[in-house]
Amino acid sequence: MLTHTEAIVLNYTKYSDSSLIAHTLTSHYGRQSLMVHGIGKSKQNRLGFFQPLFLLDIHLYFKPGQIQKIKEFKLLIPLQELSQNVYKNTIALFLSEVLYRCVKEEFADEQLFGFVKTSILILDEIKSGIPLFHIAFMVKLARRLGFMTDEKIQKDYFDFKEGHEIDFKPPHDFYIGKEGHNILIELLHQPYTELENLSVTLIQRNYLLDAVVLLYEHQILNFKAIKSYPVLKEVFSQ
Template sequence: MLVESLAIVLHKIKYDDKNLIVHVYSRDFGRISYIAAKRKKQGSVHASAFEALSLIRYQAEHKPNRELQRMKECQHLYAFHTLFLDPVKNSISLFLSEVLYRVLQEAETNESLFAYLSESIKILDLVEDGKANFHLAFLMQLCRYLGITPNMEDAQAGWYFDMQAGCFVPFPPNHKFWMSYEEAGPFIHLQNIAFDNLADYRFSRIQRRKLLDTLLDYYRLHLNNFPEIKSLDIMQDLFEG
C-alpha cells in the first residue's frame, strides 16, 4: 500500500552502500523506520533530507508485518535558514534528535505532539536571543506531552522536591532522588520558561549544565530505559554563560 505523510527525522544509519535506515516520527504513523535510497535521482529520496530534525513530506510503501518499510519519495517540508549553519543550533538539534529518538518509542500517532515538535523545530531555526536556553524550554514543555510534568504548585520554603513523585513534599523522601527547596530553586524558575521569553533567563554555564542534568535525571526516573545521551558532552562544552 502506498502512503503519504509528514515526518520529523530522528536518526539515520547506514544500511548498505546504496541505502540508509531512517527513523522518523510521522504525523500519521508515529515512530516508524524506513529503508531509503541515498542517491538523488528521479523519483527517489535525497540523503540531505535526513539530517537531524529535518521536516519532510514523503511517500512510502507499507506492507503488513514488515519491520522496515520502504520510502519511495521524499522532499523537504521546511527549508531551514540557520539550523545547520549555526554551531549552537546545530548542536541543540543533534542533542534533541537523540533525546527524541530515545523517548518516542511507540508507533501510536499523536497529532498534538507532532504539531508541537514541528513548530518547535521551526522556532529553533529562527530564534536568536536566548537560543542557548532553547533545549531547556523544549524539554520542560515536552514533559506535558509525555505525561510526566512535575507539579510545582506546592513549592514552599522548607519543603523538598521528590523527583520520583514529581512534586514537593514536607519531609525528605526515603530515597536519594530529591532536592531541597533551595537546590530546586532554578528548576522551579524553569516552569515558566517558554520560546517567547528565552532571553529573559540569564543562566551561567554552570547553572545551565545543572538544570540540564536535573531534567535528564527527571526523564530517566519517569521514562523506561532512558539511557545516557551521547551528545550531551558536546552540548555542555559549547555553551558559555
C-alpha cells in the same frame, strides 16, 4: 498501502553505499523506521535531508510493524540555521536523541508531533535565548508526556520518584532543589521567543539540565545515556 505523511528525522543508519534506514517521528504513524534507497546516486545528493530534526514530506508504502519503504520524499521546510549554526545543530542532535529514546514506536500522537514541529521551526528562527532552548523543550515535553508538574513549590526539594515536594533531601539522586525546580516551572510556561527574559547563570543551566536528564532517566523505561550530552555541555560551557 501508499500513503502520505510528514516526518521529523531523529537519526539514520547507513544500510549500504546508496541506502539508509532513517528513524523518524511521523505525524500519522508515530515513530517509524524508513528504508531510503538511491541516496547519493542522483545529481542532487539528498543525504543532507536526514540531519537531526529536519522536516520531511514523504510518500511511503505503509505496513504496520515493518521498516517502511519510501516512494518519494522532499524537504518540508528548509532549515538553514539548524544545519549551519553550531549551537542550534548541537541542540538538534541532543533533542533528536531524547525524542528517539522517549517516543514509542508506532504510537501516533498528532498533537505531540505538532508540538515538536513547532518547536523546531522556532529553534531555527530565534536569535536569542538559545542556551535555554533545549532545557525548556525537555520540560515542555515532559509535561506533555505526563511526568512534569506545572506548579512551583514551597518546600526545599521536589522528589522526582514520589512526584511531590518535601522538606528534606531524599536518600536518592532523583530530586531537584526548590530554586532549580521553580526555574524549570518558569521555563515550562515561558514562550521560546521570550527565554532571553529569564536570568539564568551557566552554573544554574548545567544544574537544571542535569536535573531534567535525571527526571527522564527515572520516568522513561530503559532510557539510555544520551551520547551527545557531553558535547552539548561543552558547546554551551561559556
